[in-house]
Amino acid sequence: MRSASAEPDTGTRARIRDAAVLRFAKSGFGASVRSIAAEAGVSPALVIHHFGSKDELHAACDEHVLAWIVETKRQNMGKAARGQLLEVLAQADDMAPLVGYVLRSLQAGGSVGRTFVEHMIDDAEQYTAEAVADGIVRPSRDERARVRYLVYSSLGALMLSVTMNPPEDPEDVNAAVRAFTDDLYLPMLEMFTEGFLTTRRMLDDYLLYVSDPPGTGGEAEDTDGTAA
Amino acid sequence: MRSASAEPDTGTRARIRDAAVLRFAKSGFGASVRSIAAEAGVSPALVIHHFGSKDELHAACDEHVLAWIVETKRQNMGKAARGQLLEVLAQADDMAPLVGYVLRSLQAGGSVGRTFVEHMIDDAEQYTAEAVADGIVRPSRDERARVRYLVYSSLGALMLSVTMNPPEDPEDVNAAVRAFTDDLYLPMLEMFTEGFLTTRRMLDDYLLYVSDPPGTGGEAEDTDGTAA
DNA sequence: GTCGCGGCTGAACGCGTGTTTAGTGTTGAA
DNA sequence: TTCAACACTAAACACGCGTTCAGCCGCGAC
16 A cells, blocks of 8 residues: 555645645644645645545655655765754755654654654764764763764754744745754854863762662662652 | 732632643643633633633733743752753642643743743853853853753753653653653763763864855855855 | 622634535546 | 546535623622
8 A cells, every 4th residue: 555656746646745745844734724725726625535634644744754854865875974964954945845844743743753853863873883983973871872862952952943933934944954053053063072061070970870879778679769 | 910919829710820821731722712611610701701812811821830930940049050940840740730831832932932941041151151160161162152052952852852752641741851861861961071072173173164264365255155 | 678790601603624525527448 | 429437626514613792690889
């Protein structure tokens, strides 16, 4: 039942799907079927006729955007390194609606956003492993946790920035992304290069704490820290 | 017309307002007036009777939560240092709905979220200035930008984490917050203490770039780096 | 008393939603 | 030509929404 390759990317159905992606990116997933139909230049009934329901249309959009993501990644393997995937994606200006769609899905906790984050984490883990091997990046006590922290931080910061300063014309998502990176590239680089704290005390204290938590004595203590 | 102190925090109106805050936190601002009325044990008409419209109810909730924030901050000046405001807020378990409300407002780009971020930035700027003066934190080339980066990163990461792993019972927002910090505290501390990169090259290159951008020669060039 | 008044409600209104239905025009095969 | 399948639409349906309206109840003032 995979319709990914069975159907062409032209024709009315694809036009409706693209209009839906655009409208969802612009107005969120609450956008009405009627507005999507208007954008595609068809009747609302035809939208339902082709996709069955709004939810299935949403799912079709998710699938389409996801396929686009993996394709773009495949073509930009090298450039996408060091977690700059989003910036690479945003460079192709005509792809801006898809970036907006991803951000909407991130915001709504949709499946596209979820798998997008997972992809980014998996990729970043691979890239940082290479960078550590090359001596460019310091090793971590928990590589997976660090990668998750980095992805959540950068993606979350971007998301928050776009939410707080939404572009007037939603076509300009990439402009917003660029403004974000322009603003925060220096402090990020500073943090990455020089760190933030001058003393190791907090880190050492924490390491001591997790390796030998308070209340030691051999009793089976659960991991919940409510008693602390 | 300030109703903050003119009206008591008991009575039907306050009960409706609290129910609305809870409902908004649980289901987002799309929650229906009817569901709020049901939660408060009154008729939908009474909600409108007291607040005029759903938008005005939303505004009243914003005002209430905002007042609660500044009050909590006032009481926890010391503890709230080092950007741990949200954790402090989440400690009082009965206040969980309000934390959820803030997260919803952050997600929706509402006024509460916006001023909350501004407050956090202002506070963090003050705290980091003190910490720099005390020699605990390294100075930055652009303190304001660094503070914005830190707030956006940490808040965005938290937001993303909660969005991707929503608590089953929305009462457990603080549990989700705690799970988030438990997971990512080590990598954050690592990053803050030891940094990420082993070499200064990227930072130095960037600093060289911004102080002497390519295409020098005196012509008035805009700041857009599309040519790069 | 009985009046007024404010808290409060059930029922409805108008609207926008997703979806269905009945029917149009077109196109290609038999 | 005739039939069937197809893309497509106008109109309506059922429903949930925010909101309004008319009126009920209980309580303090006169």
